Amino acid sequence: MTKKADPSPAAIKAWxxxxxxxxxxxxxxxxxxxDAGLPPLAxxxxxxxxAEAGVGGLRPFQLIERTLFAQYNVSRLLARLEADGLVxxxxxxxxxxxxxxxxxxxxxxxxxxMWAVYGRSIAELIGEKLSNDDLETLSxxxxxxxxxxxx
Numbered sequence: 037m038t039k040k041a042d043p044s045p046a047a048i049k050a051w052x053x054x055x056x057x058x059x060x061x062x063x064x065x066x067x068x069x070x071d072a073g074l075p076p077l078a079x080x081x082x083x084x085x086x087a088e089a090g091v092g093g094l095r096p097f098q099l100i101e102r103t104l105f106a107q108y109n110v111s112r113l114l115a116r117l118e119a120d121g122l123v124x125x126x127x128x129x130x131x132x133x134x135x136x137x138x139x140x141x142x143x144x145x146x147x148x149x150m151w152a153v154y155g156r157s158i159a160e161l162i163g164e165k166l167s168n169d170d171l172e173t174l175s176x177x178x179x180x181x182x183x184x185x186x187x
Contacts, residue, residue: 065157072153075146078105079122080154082113083147086123086139093126093138122146 043051066077085102086094094102100110114137117123122143128134139147166174 061161064161065154068153068157069150074150074153077154078103078109078113079117080147080150081105082110082117083122083139083143083150086137087144087147089138091138093136095128095134095136099137117143 062077069075069077069080081103082099085099089098096107096110096114099105099114100107103110105113114123114125118125120142122140123137124140125135125137128136162171
């Protein structure tokens with residue numbers, strides 16, 4: 037039988053704050069996009085990953101890995117982005133059922149418009165509230181949580 041590890045009070049406090057602040061920041065960024073008449077943040081995430089991938093695009097499973105969205109969410113989102121002309125799906129030559137998705141010119145323009153609002157939100161929500169040293173420290177700490185050092 038393995039011993040259960042109980043979190044310390046400090047860990048519980050840090051976890052609660054991290055969850056609350058994360059949700060609050062995302063909601064505020066989403067609100068800014070909505071107020072500007074732009075699509076939700078999930079659209080930006082997908083368009084960003086596709087733009088970063090270049091002309092070769094990405095397979096849907098690669099998008100799932102990079103965005104951490106569930107498969108069914110990515111499928112629905114890609115269908116909507118394709119219907120709006122923001123992405124295009126291309127058949128993979130050596131895989132009859134496979135597809136590659138890439139961003140279109142219209143998708144690049146939407147991403148640019150969204151970034152103008154999203155980037156401003158980042159600046160206002162954390163960039164203006166923390167010093168550069170604090171931002172570096174926060175980034176390093178969060179990086180340790182995302183990519184923990186081997187024990």
